[in-house]
Each structure stands twice: as C-alpha cells, then as structure tokens.
Amino acid sequence: xxxxxxxxxxxxxxxxxxxxxxxxxxxNLFYTLVGLDALSSGSLVPTHLIVLDNSAAxxxxxxxxxxxxxxxxxxxxxxSTAKIVSAKGTEGQAIFTPGPMAGGDGSFEVAASQLAxxxxxxxxxxxxxxxxxxxxxxxxxVKCVLxxxxxDPTFKLIDVDDSRVVxxxxxxxxxxxxxxxxxxxxxxxxTLADADGDVxxxxxxVRFTNVKTKQNV
Numbered sequence: 001x002x003x004x005x006x007x008x009x010x011x012x013x014x015x016x017x018x019x020x021x022x023x024x025x026x027x028n029l030f031y032t033l034v035g036l037d038a039l040s041s042g043s044l045v046p047t048h049l050i051v052l053d054n055s056a057a058x059x060x061x062x063x064x065x066x067x068x069x070x071x072x073x074x075x076x077x078x079x080s081t082a083k084i085v086s087a088k089g090t091e092g093q094a095i096f097t098p099g100p101m102a103g104g105d106g107s108f109e110v111a112a113s114q115l116a117x118x119x120x121x122x123x124x125x126x127x128x129x130x131x132x133x134x135x136x137x138x139x140x141x142v143k144c145v146l147x148x149x150x151x152d153p154t155f156k157l158i159d160v161d162d163s164r165v166v167x168x169x170x171x172x173x174x175x176x177x178x179x180x181x182x183x184x185x186x187x188x189x190x191t192l193a194d195a196d197g198d199v200x201x202x203x204x205x206v207r208f209t210n211v212k213t214k215q216n217v
Contacts, residue, residue, distance in 0.1 A: 059145045066109040076106025079129045087122035148192045156187040
C-alpha cells in the first residue's frame with residue numbers, strides 16, 4: 001500500500017532513493033528497507049556518506065581538513081566521533097598525525113602536522129551511536145599545495161616557416177616587445193623551484209593577457 005504523507009523526513013528519504021546517492025553502488029532495496037525502518041522506529045540508519053567541507057585541499061594558508069559524516073537523509077550523525085587512522089603519500093610521508101579529530105556530532109576537522117606536496121590517502125575511523133552502519137569507504141583523497149618560484153623565464157617568438165628566431169628575451173629587462181602573425185609560434189621557457197630545489201610537474205598551465213584590453217590571448 002502507498003500512503004501519501006507530508007512528513008519532511010519521508011520526503012527527504014524519498015528524494016534520496018530517487019537520486020540514488022549510494023556512492024558504493026549497494027543494493028537500493030537494502031537501503032530502502034533500512035531507511036524505512038529508520039523513519040518508523042529511528043533504530044537503524046545507514047551511514048555511508050562522507051562529505052568534504054573544503055574540497056580536501058590544504059596549503060600553508062589553509063592547513064585544516066574539514067569533513068562531515070551524514071546519513072542518506074542529509075543529516076549529520078549526532079554523538080559520533082572521528083579519528084585519523086593514517087594519511088600518507090606515495091613516498092610514505094605523513095601530513096596528519098594519527099589520532100582523534102576535533103569536533104563532534106558529525107562535523108570534524110584536523111590540522112596538518114606537516115606539509116608535503118602531493119596527493120595523500122587519508123583513512124578515517126568513526127565511532128557511531130548504536131544502530132548506525134559504518135561508511136562503506138572511509139578513505140578520502142587530500143591534495144597538499146605548496147608555493148613555487150618562477151626561475152629563468154625566457155620568451156621566444158619563432159617563425160614556423162623557416163624556424164627563425166624572431167625574438168628571444170630573458171625578461172630581466174622588463175616587458176619584451178615583438179611582432180607576430182599566423183606563422184609565428186610563441187614559446188615560454190621557465191623553471192619552477194621551491195625551498196628544496198627544482199620542481200617537476202606533470203602539467204603547467206600558463207595564461208597570457210593583453211595589457212591593454214585585459215583579455216586572455
């Protein structure tokens with residue numbers, strides 16, 4: 001039988017089922033039955049969604065990772081606690097000290113103990129009230145971003161028809177000026193470095209802006 005209701009909780013759960021928020025791909029029928037039981041008795045709620053509150057990016061200016069633990073109805077889990085089990089990069093360096101996270105009732109945060117450039121897998125552990133199911137996946141990816149310095153920049157204009165260098169400047173004397181057309185290739189060489197030396201990156205995106213129109217070239 002289908003019964004029409006104005007219950008806000010029921011509507012939220014219905015929206016959850018329709019939108020299929022189960023990120024682990026578990027059976028909808030299982031969570032439907034568990035969720036309906038939760039709405040009727042409040043004795044069992046599936047808790048398997050970890051929400052990142054600050055995009056999981058940390059830096060010198062933002063050293064804190066913030067996460068929320070919510071049930072499928074979008075509500076934070078009261079009387080819950082969280083801890084860092086481990087958070088290491090591919091080379092074994094750790095950015096968070098294992099131990100309890102600050103906060104409670106489904107909202108937690110932890111400050112980085114040290115910073116190292118890279119992407120880290122942070123394994124979280126939770127203690128939940130009786131009747132709650134643990135998250136299907138308690139690991140989140142954390143990106144650590146550190147500043148770099150631009151070194152030895154060189155700007156070149158090359159005629160692609162005859163490979164002739166039209167302009168070459170190390171930019172030490174200020175802005176470089178030259179003429180270009182559809183047969184001209186623009187090359188910008190540089191080195192990136194931090195406190196430990198030169199940095200090798202997978203990709204670098206450079207944006208050129210017209211100084212008069214302020215439009216991207």
